[in-house]
Amino acid sequence: MSYDPNQRPAYGQQPYGQPPVVPSQPTSPYVPQGYGQPAYPVQAHPPKKRKWPWIVLGIFVIGALGCVGLFTLVLGGTAKVAGDLDDNQKGKNAAAGVMNKPITDGKFQFTVTGMKCGVPTVGGEIGQKAQGQFCLIDVSIKNVGTAAEVFTDLSQAVYDAEGNQYSADSGASVYANADYQTFLTEINPGNTVKGKLVFDLPAGTKPASILLHESTFTEGVKIPLK
Structure with missing residues (x-):
């Protein structure tokens, strides 16, 4: 069979003398090893509660109770002294x-x-x-x-x-x-x-x-x- 260089190949055929073109397969993007695992959302840790406000409050409460106790003691002692002086002046202990x-x-x-x-x-x-x-x-x-x-x-x-x-x-x-x-x-x-x-x-x-x-x-x- 003779080859006519001026003859065009029919539609869909490869030109004479050229190897057939193999259609390329679609490729997926490269994923490095270790990154192919499904990603899970990172669970946020709740903020740590600060302890110092409670410590300060505890110190304040203890101090307040101490002051109240001291005030009561002083007031009671003062009242007793005043009562004794009054009794002395009235001759109750004479x-x-x-x-x-x-x-x-x-x-x-x-x-x-x-x-x-x-x-x-x-x-x-x-x-x-x-x-x-x-x-x-x-x-x-x-x-x-x-x-x-x-x-x-x-x-x-x-x-x-x-x-x-x-x-x-x-x-x-x-x-x-x-x-x-x-x-x-x-x-x-x-x-x-x-x-x-x-x-x-x-x-x-x-x-x-x-x-x-x-x-x-x-x-x-x-x-x-x-």
Whole structure:
């Protein structure tokens, strides 16, 4: 069979003298080994809870409870001290004494030796006039302690028959004790001073007893005035 170079091959046929073309197969993209496994979604871990706010809160609560306990303790102690002082000033804890016989409270030993009422003024013309009447109580005070102590009339009082309490008149006491230069001053250990405690009472009222203290912190002694 002769070959005519000018003859065209029929449609669908390969040109003469050329090898048949094998259609290429579709290829899948290259997947490296280890990456062919199906991917699973990574599970997110919940955020760690912070512990420090609870620690701070616990410290705060403990501190608050401690403060409350301390405040209660201090308040209770303060209330007790105040109650004791009030009882002392009212003579609820006072020891009983009698006139002209020594009795001790704290570092002072007291002896009540006399009383005079119905005095209108003390200190003369330049002195002090009573609102009602002055009652003057004669007292001797001995320091039985080991250090110097000052006696004042601030913690001293008298009571009438009805239980009314009358405080000492400090201004009138200054005038009434002009002749007792050592009274209401510092008393050394072993020394004794004498003086007059002055009380301004309603006219006609007579003191039934006197309450004497070394200080507001002592229980005091109560002596009937007869």
